[in-house]
Amino acid sequence: MEYILIIISAILVNNIVLNQFLGVCPFLGVSKKIETAIGMTGAVAFVMVLATVVTFLIQYYILNPLNIAYLQTISFILVIAALVQLVEIVLKKVSPSLYQALGVFLPLITTNCAILGVAILVIQKEFNLMQGVIYAFSNALGFGLALIIFAGLREHLDLQQVPKGLKGVPIALITAGILAMAFMGFSGIV
Amino acid sequence: MNQWKNFSKGFIKENPVFVLLLGMCPTLGTTGSAINGLGMGLATTFVLLMSNIVVSLVKNLIPDKVRIPAFIVIIATFVTIVQMAMQAYAPALYESLGLFIPLIVVNCIILGRAEAFASKNTLVSSALDGLGIGLGFAFALTILGGVRELLGSGKIFNITIYPENYGMLLFILAPGAFIALGYIIAIISKLNKQKA
Amino acid sequence: MAKPQSNFRNMVIALLGVTLVASASLGLVYDATKAPIAKAEMDKQTNAIAAVLPAFDKLGETYKMLPADGKDSIEIFPALDANNSEVGKAVKTYTNKGFSGYIELMVGFDKQGSISGFKVLKHAETPGLGSKMDVWFSNAEKKSQNIIGLTPGSIELKVTKDGGNIDAITAATITSRAFLDAINRANATANSQYIDGSSSASKKEKHNEQEPQIQ
Numbered sequence: 001m002e003y004i005l006i007i008i009s010a011i012l013v014n015n016i017v018l019n020q021f022l023g024v025c026p027f028l029g030v031s032k033k034i035e036t037a038i039g040m041t042g043a044v045a046f047v048m049v050l051a052t053v054v055t056f057l058i059q060y061y062i063l064n065p066l067n068i069a070y071l072q073t074i075s076f077i078l079v080i081a082a083l084v085q086l087v088e089i090v091l092k093k094v095s096p097s098l099y100q101a102l103g104v105f106l107p108l109i110t111t112n113c114a115i116l117g118v119a120i121l122v123i124q125k126e127f128n129l130m131q132g133v134i135y136a137f138s139n140a141l142g143f144g145l146a147l148i149i150f151a152g153l154r155e156h157l158d159l160q161q162v163p164k165g166l167k168g169v170p171i172a173l174i175t176a177g178i179l180a181m182a183f184m185g186f187s188g189i190v
Numbered sequence: 191m192n193q194w195k196n197f198s199k200g201f202i203k204e205n206p207v208f209v210l211l212l213g214m215c216p217t218l219g220t221t222g223s224a225i226n227g228l229g230m231g232l233a234t235t236f237v238l239l240m241s242n243i244v245v246s247l248v249k250n251l252i253p254d255k256v257r258i259p260a261f262i263v264i265i266a267t268f269v270t271i272v273q274m275a276m277q278a279y280a281p282a283l284y285e286s287l288g289l290f291i292p293l294i295v296v297n298c299i300i301l302g303r304a305e306a307f308a309s310k311n312t313l314v315s316s317a318l319d320g321l322g323i324g325l326g327f328a329f330a331l332t333i334l335g336g337v338r339e340l341l342g343s344g345k346i347f348n349i350t351i352y353p354e355n356y357g358m359l360l361f362i363l364a365p366g367a368f369i370a371l372g373y374i375i376a377i378i379s380k381l382n383k384q385k386a
Numbered sequence: 387m388a389k390p391q392s393n394f395r396n397m398v399i400a401l402l403g404v405t406l407v408a409s410a411s412l413g414l415v416y417d418a419t420k421a422p423i424a425k426a427e428m429d430k431q432t433n434a435i436a437a438v439l440p441a442f443d444k445l446g447e448t449y450k451m452l453p454a455d456g457k458d459s460i461e462i463f464p465a466l467d468a469n470n471s472e473v474g475k476a477v478k479t480y481t482n483k484g485f486s487g488y489i490e491l492m493v494g495f496d497k498q499g500s501i502s503g504f505k506v507l508k509h510a511e512t513p514g515l516g517s518k519m520d521v522w523f524s525n526a527e528k529k530s531q532n533i534i535g536l537t538p539g540s541i542e543l544k545v546t547k548d549g550g551n552i553d554a555i556t557a558a559t560i561t562s563r564a565f566l567d568a569i570n571r572a573n574a575t576a577n578s579q580y581i582d583g584s585s586s587a588s589k590k591e592k593h594n595e596q597e598p599q600i601q
Contacts, residue, residue, distance in 0.1 A: 018364060018365075019364050020219070021214075021215050021216075021218040021219035021364070021367070022215055022219075022293075023215070024214040024215045024218055025212075025213075025214050025215065025298060028211070028214060070270060070274065071270070072292070073266050073269055073270050073273065073292040073295055074263060074266035074267060074269075074270055077262055077266050077295050077296065078259065078262065078263065078266070081258075081259060081262055082259075110296075111296050111298050111301065112296070113215045113293045113296040113297075116292070116293060116295065116296050117289055117293055120289060120292055120293075121289065124289075165376045165377075165379075165380050166372070166376050169211060169372070169375055170372040170373065170375045170376035170379075171372065172372070173368045173369070173371050173372030173375065174368065174369050174372040174373070176368040176372075177365040177366065177367070177368030177369035177372065178365065178369075180364045180365035180367075180368055181360070181365040184363065184364070184365065
């Protein structure tokens with residue numbers, strides 16, 4: 001039950017992009033086509049879960065025992081950056097097809113604040129490892145859901161007549177706003 | 191390019207938010223009120239200024255292949271310093287900005303400036319560039335925060351302009367952030383075009 | 387000076403150097419800000435206690451009690467007058483039922499167990515709606531929503547929608563319910579002694595055996 005609450009809350013109610021404003025850069029950047037949106041979602045889910053596990057272990061087995069929790073930001077971001085590199089190298093060797101699908105998105109992920117954000121949130125919310133993993137995975141799904149819906153909307157948007165001044169980014173932002181409004185309708189179910 | 195230009199380009203012409211569209215997460219996430227926007231902007235300015243200074247100082251000591259991780263460490267150090275200083279001397283602001291303070295680290299503006307500008311330019315130019323871009327960012331966040339606060343609750347910097355009951359609450363909530371930013375970007379790009 | 391080559395030795399030295407300097411300087415800043423951070427947190431708590439209680443001379447020893455339905459204990463700060471007799475108490479209480487989860491409050495009770503004041507310490511409620519708790523429930527002009535002066539022991543604090551007599555914040559019923567939940571939890575736990583009449587001294591720190599009563 002508790003897990004289901006975490007999942008619903010992370011995907012729908014507190015959607016990471018539309019409600020918490022994490023990962024907005026890739027949300028605006030790679031949402032022009034549904035295909036790329038799906039690729040990005042896969043890469044984010046992969047790295048987010050992995051990063052959460054690793055940072056969780058670092059926090060509870062290195063930083064806390066040594067009483068240096070103030071090095072959290074610096075160690076997390078380094079680990080995430082290294083992890084992304086590692087994943088890239090391993091994928092290239094082990095599964096070239098997966099690398100083809102996700103490869104181009106991996107470098108972008110280091111500066112995706114959703115990854116670091118979720119890693120820190122898991123610590124702040126005092127989840128245990130299992131809850132943390134589920135939380136990370138559902139946030140990745142929430143990210144994917146928002147991204148893919150938004151990409152679909154933008155594909156349609158290209159065919160519409162948009163007032164001249166609003167063309168491009170402004171209308172995309174306004175669309176995102178309306179999408180966020182729709183997601184507000186989910187609030188209160190948990 | 192003279193030094194004044196290094197400093198002033200960040201405000202309108204190369205404004206990191208309105209024109210370059212960087213650093214969207216804190217822009218949307220912390221601008222529920224003008225004061226929060228300003229606080230976030232100034233914190234980012236400090237980090238940007240200091241990291242630009244340090245990067246331009248050490249640029250000749252760091253081998254090329256490891257420059258990005260080195261820059262990230264430098265940035266993360268200053269972010270943590272800001273975080274601790276805020277917690278000590280501005281606890282209220284620290285709480286309302288919350289998660290977005292450690293996330294300054296992944297703000298693409300900062301790494302972007304370190305890589306694109308500070309690692310190639312002199313100390314003075316880098317410092318001015320950092321300060322200019324940072325203040326431009328703070329300026330953008332304050333404007334967005336002000337607009338959202340005014341439309342949402344009838345106040346700017348907590349000074350009541352019109353009764354709160356007439357406010358459109360939506361603008362303080364998440365959707366309003368996207369919508370307000372969309373319109374502001376449209377207006378700024380129109381202004382930039384007219385000048386050119 | 388020429389730029390060092392990207393060979394293994396140089397890269398290791400450069401990264402090691404950068405991280406060493408970085409963590410050393412962070413350690414220094416941490417030491418320098420530790421005291422002010424602790425003080426800022428202390429101040430916040432002391433200010434909240436002073437704000438929710440009627441006039442008092444000093445604070446007694448803080449103790450913790452476990453609410454009947456909660457996992458986390460709540461903190462109680464007894465307020466004493468010059469003769470060391472209790473004039474009221476501030477209770478740091480919480481609820482997990484907020485619209486966005488956790489809400490932390492400081493509630494003050496006077497000698498009779500009536501609410502003398504409250505302050506919201508931590509919350510993540512929607513700005514402009516749920517965040518209005520602070521003003522809404524202490525609005526002296528609107529009797530149906532003001533909880534200051536009420537005695538949760540004798541009247542049940544509930545929102546009108548649930549059959550109570552406190553008006554919920556417009557469009558934020560969940561927050562209002564959670565808010566009253568926290569107040570009731572504080573009362574049920576900290577003021578149980580007013581009901582069964584036993585002295586508070588015997589109960590302190592025994593929260594594991596002592597199940598607080600709910601009226």
